[in-house]
Amino acid sequence: MTKKPEDRSPNEKASKEDAATGYHLGSVDTLISVEDVVREVEKMSSDVSKDDVAALAHNDPFLRIDNLKAGYGKMEILHDFNLQVGRGQSLCLIGPNGAGKSTILHSIYGFTNIFSGDITIDNEGNKQNITSLSPNEKLKKAGIAYILQDKSVFPGMTVEENLWMGGFLMDKPDDAKEAAEKVLAKYNRLAARRNNPAGILSGGERRLLEISRALIMEPDILLVDEPSIGLEPRFIDMVFEILDDLQNAEGKTIIMVEQNAKKGLEFADVGYVLVSGELAMVGSGEELLQDPEVGRLFLGG
Ligand SMILES: Nc1ncnc2c1ncn2[C@@H]1O[C@H](COP(=O)(O)OP(=O)(O)O)[C@@H](O)[C@H]1O
Ligand SMILES: [Mg+2]
Numbered sequence: 155m156t157k158k159p160e161d162r163s164p165n166e167k168a169s170k171e172d173a174a175t176g177y178h179l180g181s182v183d184t185l186i187s188v189e190d191v192v193r194e195v196e197k198m199s200s201d202v203s204k205d206d207v208a209a210l211a212h213n214d215p216f217l218r219i220d221n222l223k224a225g226y227g228k229m230e231i232l233h234d235f236n237l238q239v240g241r242g243q244s245l246c247l248i249g250p251n252g253a254g255k256s257t258i259l260h261s262i263y264g265f266t267n268i269f270s271g272d273i274t275i276d277n278e279g280n281k282q283n284i285t286s287l288s289p290n291e292k293l294k295k296a297g298i299a300y301i302l303q304d305k306s307v308f309p310g311m312t313v314e315e316n317l318w319m320g321g322f323l324m325d326k327p328d329d330a331k332e333a334a335e336k337v338l339a340k341y342n343r344l345a346a347r348r349n350n351p352a353g354i355l356s357g358g359e360r361r362l363l364e365i366s367r368a369l370i371m372e373p374d375i376l377l378v379d380e381p382s383i384g385l386e387p388r389f390i391d392m393v394f395e396i397l398d399d400l401q402n403a404e405g406k407t408i409i410m411v412e413q414n415a416k417k418g419l420e421f422a423d424v425g426y427v428l429v430s431g432e433l434a435m436v437g438s439g440e441e442l443l444q445d446p447e448v449g450r451l452f453l454g455g
Pocket of ligand 1: 226231249250251252253254255256257258
């Protein structure tokens with residue numbers, strides 16, 4: 155499934171002398187500072203219309219965000235932001251550090267201050283405005299799960315017990331145990347470790363546990379922030395394979411943020427480039443991968 159962007163123009167401007175805070179994916183020695191990326195992307199034509207956003211979701215959105223202004227405290231981070239994703243589609247957000255990518259996932263899940271705008275789920279004509287639901291309600295009533303990462307597994311608890319924690323909102327503890335069995339039946343790697351403390355898992359297994367724990371509530375929509383971060387390359391591929399299976403075999407809708415823009419765009423049906431809290435570009439993952447500007451600024455080429 156690897157689609158390689160071809161004929162990328164070499165990067166003439168950026169050099170090693172530039173600030174070392176930008177994109178460096180290891181394959182080339184091109185570094186561009188975040189400030190340069192922001193400046194350059196702002197120069198690109200940035201007339202992303204709602205029609206473009208709708209068309210990428212085949213004019214049949216499952217989750218949509220309309221004219222969202224949101225942030226933290228009184229600070230507005232997202233300005234008039236729109237997003238649409240179809241049922242069973244995957245969407246990847248890329249963009250420089252601090253652009254507001256995580257803030258979009260936080261807003262969908264209910265972790266930000268929303269000043270105006272709407273977040274809606276359209277379940278085959280049954281519309282539900284979820285803008286002001288709490289995170290627990292998002293998970294229980296709207297079928298949205300946010301995959302917690304990093305230090306979110308309980309190292310002293312067994313793998314199985316960690317999975318049960320994913321069902322903390324269920325009415326009966328037995329329901330969580332039943333759901334955990336389903337997950338364990340699917341992932342042998344976890345089943346083999348079910349009675350081991352989660353603290354002994356490898357980085358890749360821990361990420362798998364984090365994803366699996368989010369599956370306990372049988373969500374329709376998965377919010378995934380930088381699934382590849384901190385993982386060795388072989389585990390990165392494993393994580394993307396798991397996400398691919400969840401989308402294509404289980405019909406999950408996936409909204410992801412990925413700093414590894416190449417991996418993210420190769421994976422996703424739809425890609426958005428976010429800069430300074432606004433959409434700079436949208437397209438299919440493939441289109442963005444082939445775009446010379448995206449290649450130069452985000453794919454290190
Ligand atoms: N909890 C928070 N409180 C206040 N400001 C925050 C918080 N989280 C992020 N920000 C700010 O919001 C902006 C966007 O951050 P973020 O969404 O994390 O960017 P990205 O994920 O694209 O790197 C940044 O300026 C960041 O400093
Ligand atoms: Mg982020």
